[in-house]
Amino acid sequence: MSVVIVIPARFASTRYPGKPLVELRGADGEVRSLIRRSWDAAMSVRGIDRVIVATDDDAIRDHAQAFGGEVAMTSTECRNGTERCAEAVANLGITPEIVVNLQGDAPLTPAWFVEDLVAGLRADPQAEVATPVLRCSGRMREDLIADRRAGRVGGTTAVFGRDGRALYFSKEVIPFVPAQVAPDAPSPVFHHVGVYAYRPDALAAYPAWPEGTLERLEGLEQLRFLEHGRYVLCVEVEARGRQFWELNNPEDVPRLERMMSEMNLR
Template sequence: MKTIIVIPARYDSTRFPGKVLADDTGKFLVQHTYERALCAENADEVLIATDSEKVLRACESFGAKAVMTSGTHQSGTDRIAEAVTQSDAELVVNLQADEPEIDPAYIDKLIDLLKSDEGSQMATLVSGFGNPDQVKDPNVVKVVTQVNGRAIYFSRSPIPFSRESNGVGDLDNYLRHLGVYAYRREFLTAFTSLPQGELEKTEKLEQLRALENGYSIITGKVEHTWDGIDTAEQYAQFVKRIKG
């Protein structure tokens, strides 16, 4: 199956404006992510989708394939759906531009997950937790799955809720959701045309739209998490790691 990785790169980030073009390491942040994506062995193409001429020119400066998309999209998923309109790829990977430290082997695992589970329309990755505070943190998304790995529900709350421990029980019972996805292309088109459901509106989690509409999401567990870059402070720490 032909597979394309699409990196949505919006310039006007709310918490860190212009972050995709931050270049304190000597490379643009989006360039780091692009180069990691190129190392994935199971992908045939890597494309950056942006709403900014400034980002487009920067991507062209380091040799990336990039396209302009509408500035009115509400999410990166919508941007990706537009970007692959003319693509003949059967599988589409959604890799956020602020994920410069993702392991390319994890991208390959994600692609293999969807290829091997014909009954699922989406795939995503999960990991374990390091401490109970992470489970309680609403900024860290949790997921519960069936025994076959298909997602039952995603939440910002601790799930499952441990009645005996009044919240968080044995850490081995909790899975952390990692925000990277693979889709079947025809599903992606259908998904972005669906209205937001009440679960998605309540939790502010886009993937719940798929579950609300009866689609299946297969998950795969990986050993390590990685840090996305949401704030200037997180970017500063990333620069230290790179230079260190």
């Protein structure tokens, strides 16, 4: 049994071109690229057999290889990270037990998020895909709402059933909460963490499915699984005092650097 992490990275991002090569300053003052920090996060996960950067860009390839990363080149036709992961696995001719998509814009992803995700997928043989969700505090919920009010695409939220089966994902803050939540109190809103664990058959089938209306409107790749009736498992993870945020917009760079400083992450 094997688990492979694939980090999809493309240069020509619509919202933030060149994002994988954006530099972030850690708590020790050292500057490292976003893709390097994502690689470091992947390498810290226990029980992983291989970490691969999947990209269609020569500059990202050269940069990743310079810091010792393994790279799989993919086509420019991949519409999202899931398609890029599928193509990388197919091109490499590997058949792991589980493929993890650790998106290259989430360098603050703690190792235990991925470890718990893999354990959750293994524990539910009916699930074809698993993804982590993190319960928002009142403060984190307000940060998400503030991004939306400012017209920024911030974090994604998730709603799921009692069994953990995903019902929907949205860039809006859902569900609606009629009352204000205290800053440090838990809220009923769950932040979707941009990591996926796939069974190989589900990953291989994904690129051939047509993009659905919901996926197109929300710009969320995981909705293609839901629109095709596939079982996506939401695995709740614990922050353990760690702050979490993805780099979605240029405005997120100082936010991530502040978080790294506060958590003493180098």
